[in-house]
Amino acid sequence: MDNKKAAEDLTDYFKTYFGNNLQKVLLALKKAVKERELARQKAANLLILRQELKALTKEREKIAALVEKHEIYPRFLDKVVIASKQFQEVWQVMSRLDTLVQIREELLTSTKQNQECCETARTQLTQYLEQSEDSCTTTTGWPSYRAFWTEHAESRWAHIQNTATTKTLLLSTIKMATLN
Known part of the structure; x- marks a missing residue:
């Protein structure tokens, strides 16, 4: 067990x-x-x-390259400040630049508006001149129309006179022939 x-x-x-x-x-x-x-x-x-x-x-390499590329600008601004009698700090140059950019934009918009106004005025002048020429044509058309019909009537009258003269000469020739 x-x-x-x-x-x-x-x-x-x-x-x-x-x-x-x-x-x-x-x-x-x-x-x-x-x-x-x-x-x-x-x-x-x-x-x-x-x-x-x-x-x-x-x-990071791209950003470092950009930083290196743009590194000259602060130095340039420092040189501008040193060379300039008007500015004592870099921020003054930047402020002036911002002001000039804003003025440029305002001048561009005002120039664009003035050009649009000039275009509108030119269009209106062109339309006015066309209307004026049309009205001159209608007013000068009547005298030319009258002159045409007057000339036509005069030429017709000259033709009638020539015909009458010719017929008169023929009649006188016939009369002379009958009398002889």
Whole structure:
């Protein structure tokens, strides 16, 4: 019995050992799967972050190039202030520039308005001249019409006189011939 009991105890011990061991193995596998998934996610995040880092580095280089390109302007403004008797500070130059730009815009709008007014006046003048020419044509048309009919009547009268003269000469020639 002792052997039986020892065998049962041993089997129970192995069952619990293997059961616990199996649970530990399953937990270890689950943990390994989770860690692999976490490692994949971190690798994907790392790739995304590297791409963002490259983009930001390029952007920083562009901005640095722009800063370097525009770096001459503050120095130029300082030189203008030093050379100019009118301005003592850079902000005064900038203020004057803003004022001049605003005045330029106002002048451009006023010039555009004046040009529009000139175009309207030209259009009105052209219309007035056309109307004036039309009225002149109608008033000058009547005298030319009268002159045409007067000339026509005079030429007709000259034709009648020529015909009358010719007929008179013919009649006188006939009369002379009959008398002779």
